[in-house]
Amino acid sequence: MSVKQVSNNTEVDERLAALMTNANAVRAIASAVEGTLGPKGLDTMLVDKFGDVVITNDGVTILQLMEVNHPAARMLIKMAKAQQSEIGDGTTTATVLAGSLISEGVNQVTKGVPVSRVIEGLKAGVKNAVEMFQRHARPVQGVLDPMLEKVALVAGREHQDIARLVIEAARLVGEEKLRESGFKLSETIRAREGADNQVLSGVIINKTPMNEDMPKKLEEALVLVIDDALEPEELEEEALSTEAGFNWYRQKQQEFLENVRKIVALGVKAVLVDRGVEDIAEEILTDAGVLVIQRVASRELKKAAEHTGARAIKRTGLKRDPVDLMRYLGKAGTITVDEKLEHVCILQGSGKPVATVLVGAATEEVVGERERIAKDAASAVQAAIKGGLVPGGGAVELAVARQMEEVRRETRGMAAYGLDCVVAALKKPFAQIITNAGFNPLEKLGDVIAAQMEQNSDTLSINCDNGELADMWAMGVIDPALVKMHALKAAGEVAEAILRIDTIIKKREERADGGNNRGEGDW
Incomplete structure (x- = not known):
């Protein structure tokens, strides 16, 4: 070999070094979650330095909790988090697709x-495949569509x-609410050790009354929501040392007491x-039989106001005329304090319908996993309402892969090799599901593709219980189309970003004063 050839090979190796390093890191991340895919997927145990254990089948949970230092691996994890934030399900699929695209x-x-x-x-292949997924989607016939139950069961x-x-x-909550961009059904999920499974027409406040003498149950109760502290207006300590300041403080204290009595x-x-509640206000309200909950999380406060029809008010707003103040009050049919579970239920509000799903768990160890499973199921149901249904079990991915192969045959130039990456990635979920079920993926892949072509079907795949061909739609193995589409789009974006990286350079460290650690003579 000539010196020139050796030099060229060295340059090629150097250019590929960053790509190979990143690809290996991504493969390691994908392999950590791919074993959980499908009905026969297994769980992963994560252990921290203190010996605390989390056992889960949830892809995004595994990715969030595992220790990762490589920047390319972190990019993949961020992609999975984005999938979880946007859709709420399909993080494992997105990770497996991204790993395959990059490999x-x-x-x-x-x-x-x-x-x-x-x-x-x-890029062209991902765009075409996403459009094909959309064409394969079957619309949902409202919240009463029995197919939604199949979606919840698969995702759950x-x-x-x-x-x-x-x-x-x-x-x-209804179809209209489920289609709202800002509403997430998964946020209605609560899991509690020792709780009974139930769906409440209302909200749960994860707090207890601030005084044990306050009522434990209320019927047809007017509700006041204060997006502030229930305390007198504050004054600087220096100002209190003056006579004018002291008189102002006494006046504000008197106004505050009048406002509290006005509430009663x-x-x-x-x-x-x-926020907090002044001691004298607590005493007055307790004596009047008013239930007070302080330091309520802002999300729960907003939900309670929405459900009861209350309008949140600041403490200064309590100065309003009583007739005007009445317009800020909401109403709840029932308010109950659950001392065992240490929360308050606000039910049958006069505002917008709100649901809270209370999922029971036998032990503390399984509470988190039960909640994650329920959130996945809720996200899948909402995604199905928004974007329709496709057959699961890898069936629709194989159908789209067959269509992509036809596009590939019509594509000229070297870009066709990029389409090959998409075709291979679309086959990966099916292959992994079959592997996890204990069957030969190459053998089953050939069987399914041949059967789909023969019957012109996008619903055929493998029954993971017996390894035989089966119609996923008939079996009730159904997935939301949006989960598939967003997973492929997200995987394509992160794959493109990682493939574009030509060089990895360590950033210099910045000093606390904004300079760098380089000496004056160092260049």
Whole structure:
């Protein structure tokens, strides 16, 4: 070999070094979660330095809790978090797809295909595949569509009790609410050790009354929501040392007491406060039989106001005329204090319908996993309402992969190799599901593709119980189309970003004063 050839090979190796390093890091992350995919997927145990253990099948939980230092691996984890934030389900699928896209991209580059051509084909392939997923989607016929129960059961990992709770909650809030961009059904989920499974037409405040003598149950109660502290207006200590300042303070104290008595006179029976409550206010309200909950989380405070029809008010707003103040009050049919679970239930509010799903767990160790399962099921049901349904079990991915192969045959130039990456990635979820079920993925892949082509079907896949061909739609193995579409889009974006990286350079450390640690003579 000539010196020139050796030099060229060295340059190629150097250019591929960053790509290979990043690809290996991504493969390691993908392999950490791929074993959980499918109905036969297994759990992962995560252990911290103190010996605390989390056992879970949830992809995003595994990714969030595992110790990761490599920047490319962190990019993949951020992608999974974005999938969780946007859709609430499909993080494992997105991670597996991204890992496959990057691995196949590296394989093409090492064969001599320019990275830019691989990326060009990959982007075009992802765009086409997403559009194909959309065309394969079947619309949902409202919240009463029985197919939604199948979606909840698949996403809820065959937990029938959780699936029933999620469907009941979805029907309670209604299709219009589920289609709202800012509403997430998964946020209605609460898991408690020792609780009974139930769907409440209301909200749960994870606080207890500030005084044990306050009522434990209220009927037809007026509710006041204070987005502030229930305390007198504050004055600087220096100002209190003057006579004018002291007189001002006494006047404000008197006004405050009048405002608290006004609350009682209005017939308010429950007061929810964002911050603290003054001792004298607690005493007056307790004597009047008013239930007071202080330091309520802002999210819970907002939900309570929405459900009861109350308008949140600042403490200065309590100066308003009683008639005007009445317009800020909400109403609840029932308010109960659960001393065992240490929370307050506000039910049958006169405002917007709100559902809270209370998921019971036998022990403290399984509370977190039960909640994660329920949140996945709720997110899947909401995604199905918004974007329709597709057959699961890897069936629709294989159908789209077959269509992509036809596009690939019509594509000229080296960008076609980027399309090959997308085709291979679309086959990966099916192969991993079959592997986790204990069957040969290559053998089953050929069987399914042949059967889909013969019957012109996008619903055929493998029954993971017996390894035989089966119609996923008929079996009730159904997924939300949005989960598939967003997972592929997110995987494509992170794959493109990582494939574009040509060099890895360590950033210099910045000093606390804004300078750098380099000496004056160092250049």
